């Protein structure tokens with residue numbers, strides 16, 4: 816699989832019926848919801864790589880092991 820953020824090789828695993836976990840060497844561990852994936856698959860939106868990684872770093876500094884990207888995040892390019 817590929818990382819949804821940077822498109823490097825990543826390990827993806829289903830989380831629930833409506834979300835996925837992603838382990839990327841560059842971006843780290845994160846989750847993404849089905850709603851966000853749907854926007855991506857329709858090619859409506861793409862993620863901004865530095866903004867996404869900055870947000871991951873911020874969330875991790877707050878103790879969130881695996882930040883979850885949803886459509887409300889302002890990580891889109």
Ligand SMILES: [Zn+2]
Pocket residue numbers: 818819820821822823825839840841842843
């Ligand atoms: Zn990545």
